[in-house]
Amino acid sequence: MTQRTSRAERCENTWPRHAPLLLVTAALLACGQERVPPQPAAVVPPGIAHESHVVAGEVAPAASALRNPHAGDAAVARSGALLFNAMNCDGCHGGGGSGWVGPNLGDGRWRYGGADAEVFNSIYYGRPRGMPAFGGALGTEGVWTLVTYLRSLPAPPNVPTQSWQN
Helix, strand or coil, rough: CCCCCCCCHHHHHHHHHHHHHHHHHHHHHHHHCCCCCCCCCCCCCECCCCCCCCHHCCCCCEEEECCCCCCCCCCHHHHHHHHHCCCCHHHHHHHHHCCCCCCCCCCCCCCCCCCHHHHHHHHHCCCCCCCCCHHHHHHHHHHHHHHHHHCCCCCCCCCCCCCCCC
């Protein structure tokens, strides 16, 4: 007479034999999964510290002072001139940044601030009413190259209007 085993007994008996196979299968499945990096807790948003910023309650938010790593470098300024044309900046700002649809970039008058860090922000993140963000296309090195070029532009001999800033 054959002895009949229950389903629970059959599972108990086969588990030790199949345990290594199940562990290897689980390990292989885990290897194919993407690992999601942990998200930082609280990140301070990027900001630019500048003396012309108005601060409420005399408590400035956390910000960093960006510094142009190529300030005054003539070779980088020449590269910036090529990049200015290659990125079609002259399509809005005119040849040599002299102004056309976009403002003149050599006259020292800046709507959003003329410090290197502020010009960097304008190019990197863009501005309302027409200035696209080039940070994704150029990266920080490309934007600093353009800032260095813009700083090398000579002021025009005749400025048609007065600056609205001192």
